[in-house]
Every structure is written in structure tokens, then in C-alpha cells.
Amino acid sequence: MDLLERLADKINELPNLPERLIIGQLSNNNDFGFYSQPGSQVISEDWSGIQERSLPFEIAYxxxxxxxxxxxLWKISELLDGLNKLQTDGTYEFNRINIQPQPxxxxxxxxxxxxxxxxFSVEITQQINLGE
Incomplete structure (x- = not known):
């Protein structure tokens, strides 16, 4: 799933960011990071294996x-809050972003x-292979 990459690309399109957002935790070489958090949840699932999931993320600067x-971070928050479409690799469908709290x-x-x-959390719809 390319969700992290697609979101990072979208964020890095913002003008006047202090530096390029890197996928990964903060480190000695990285002061602006974007990473997934633990605690994803299945919101709903049907009998065919289609799941609606909520995936938590964090941006640190x-x-x-x-x-x-x-x-x-407010500019990023406003961008994400208004995002209702995201180009994906086809393994999932982007639904919405929930931002709480603010930066x-x-x-x-x-x-x-x-x-x-x-x-913030991102809600997606994804087909899960039940036969595997």
C-alpha cells in the first residue's frame, strides 16, 4: 500500500515548507518526519472481505x-482537512482524513x-483476501 508515499507527495507540493517532509521518525539527520502510528482499526467489514479501516499517522517537526x-503544521492540517481525493495504487480506496487535535x-x-x-487518521476501503 502506497498511502504514506501518496500523502507525503501531496504534502511536499505545498509551497514554502521549511524543508522536505521525509517518511520516517525524527533522527539526527531528519527534523521533519511523517510516519504511521500503532492502533489501526477495522471500522466495518462485509462478507466478501471489503474492510473500511482507520489508519493513524503523525507528522513531527x-x-x-x-x-x-x-x-x-497548520498549513499541512488545512491541506489534509480539505483533501477529498487521493491518487492510489489501486490496492485501496481513499475515503477521508480525520484530524484531531490540531498541531x-x-x-x-x-x-x-x-x-x-x-x-490524524486516514480512512480507507480495502479488499482483504479471505482465502489466504
Missing amino acids: RTDDFEKANNS FLTMIDVTEKGVFLLD
Whole structure:
């Protein structure tokens, strides 16, 4: 499933992002990351194996420019909140994005850098192979 890649591509199309959003956790080499969270849920499933699922994701940005981080994550939040269509690889169908809460500062480290987070879930419909 290419959901992470498609969402990252869509986000990276935004003008004036502080840097390119990378798929992966924050690290020494990456201050702007996008990754899946644990806790996906099956919302519904029919007898043919078609599932509606909710998949949790998080965007994290570490910086000492708190205003830039807050503004950047709000732009991303607004983009995702208005997203009602996403090109996929055909293994799933994009339904909607639920953003709660809005971007927030989670911590300030010893170097005076803050880590800002944006949490959201994506609902998809996917055919599950029952015979395997």
C-alpha cells in the first residue's frame, strides 16, 4: 500500500515548507518526519472481505523556530482537512482524513528545540483476501 508515499507527495507540493517532509521518525539527520502510528482499526467489514479501516499517522517537526513550525503544521492540517481525493495504487480506496487535535507543541529539548506534532487518521476501503 502506497498511502504514506501518496500523502507525503501531496504534502511536499505545498509551497514554502521549511524543508522536505521525509517518511520516517525524527533522527539526527531528519527534523521533519511523517510516519504511521500503532492502533489501526477495522471500522466495518462485509462478507466478501471489503474492510473500511482507520489508519493513524503523525507528522513531527523539530525546530527552534516555533512560529515557523506552528504555521507549517497548520498549513499541512488545512491541506489534509480539505483533501477529498487521493491518487492510489489501486490496492485501496481513499475515503477521508480525520484530524484531531490540531498541531501542538509536545516538548522542548535541552537544545531549546521544540517538537511539534500533527496527529490524524486516514480512512480507507480495502479488499482483504479471505482465502489466504
